[in-house]
Amino acid sequence: MKTKLTLDLESTLYQYCLDNDAYAVEEVSMPDDQGIVDTLSYKELAPGNIEWRCYELKVTKNDFHSTAKLSFVGHFNYFVLTPELYQEVQDEIPANVGVLTYRPYDAELAADAEYPPLAPGYLTIEKTARRRDLQVPEDELISAFIASMGREVNKAKRMATGIDQFSTEKLYKALKRRNQHYQIYDPEANLYDRFIDDMQSSAVTALQEEIDALNEDVFQLKLALKKARDAGA
Missing domain, CATH: 4.10.290 (Bacteriorhodopsin Fragment)
Incomplete structure (x- = not known):
């Protein structure tokens, strides 16, 4: 069961990807026993030139040290953490992996704003990821992305039926x-x-x-x- 904080991180990251002209989907199963990407984003830089980013969301130190496989298979790979957790684990983050930290908006100020924010908080780049080659064939990555998007569309359609x-x-x-x-x-x-x-x-x-x-x-x-x-x- 996901905590409210995890759900807030997911929602904020989704909006962050949209704001950067990328499409994102959560929980994407990778081929060849590469695990499950918490959030995978797809951005077309030019015709035939796609940039893939993988994000792993962690809210506690135990979660960060989980034995679950880290599916950093994209061109750029990031942890999404709270500022407090980042301070605790920053020395353990690989050199090529970036870090985004989450901060929530003040709920009362957001509710009273003329244009309420589209997410519960915002993300700050603490550490920039280094580009690397894809760790899985791109056609398989596209298939996994489409399958997960289909799953989300199906969920949305079921929600629409009441x-x-x-x-x-x-x-x-x-x-x-x-x-x-x-x-x-x-x-x-x-x-x-x-x-x-x-x-x-x-x-x-x-x-x-x-x-x-x-x-x-x-x-x-x-x-x-x-x-x-x-x-x-």
């Missing part, structure tokens, strides 16, 4: 996963809490309407009973 396609059990599990990123100081950001509040508010409104209807029925019955007694007298 939640009707999902069972109640799947929706419940999704809510539980979303609640793992609980934000104490920003209740509005917690989907689970908002859902519960809305449900409770709807329930209270429905109960109040039912009580009002019952009170009206009681009033009419009392009125009818009084008329009947008056007529008998």
Whole structure:
């Protein structure tokens, strides 16, 4: 399960690639047991001249020292780190690998800005990567990139159809996963809490309407009973 910080890094890196006229996709499986690239970007410099960049996102020291294979197979290869983690591991980064560090925007300032930012933060180049030859055949890299883009398009199309396609059990599990990123100081950001509040508010409104209807029925019955007694007298 990805943490909120990892998701913010992904979102910011995606926008960073777009701003640099490159297309990017996450989690691209490499051929020949070369692992999975966290983010792979494609940029056409000229007809037939493509620049490939690989990015590995790390948010903790344990994550940085993970045994998972680093899939630095591109022309330029980068770590994307927090500034704090970069200070801890900078001496361990290979000479040819670059580093981008992530800093979040102030949430309140971003929300009040005339033109809100398209990503939760921004990236700073701490260390420039050195160009190298591709470590996999380019045609295989293109195939892997297209396959991952197809996967993302399929996910987007399924999202566009709404939640009707999902069972109640799947929706419940999704809510539980979303609640793992609980934000104490920003209740509005917690989907689970908002859902519960809305449900409770709807329930209270429905109960109040039912009580009002019952009170009206009681009033009419009392009125009818009084008329009947008056007529008998």
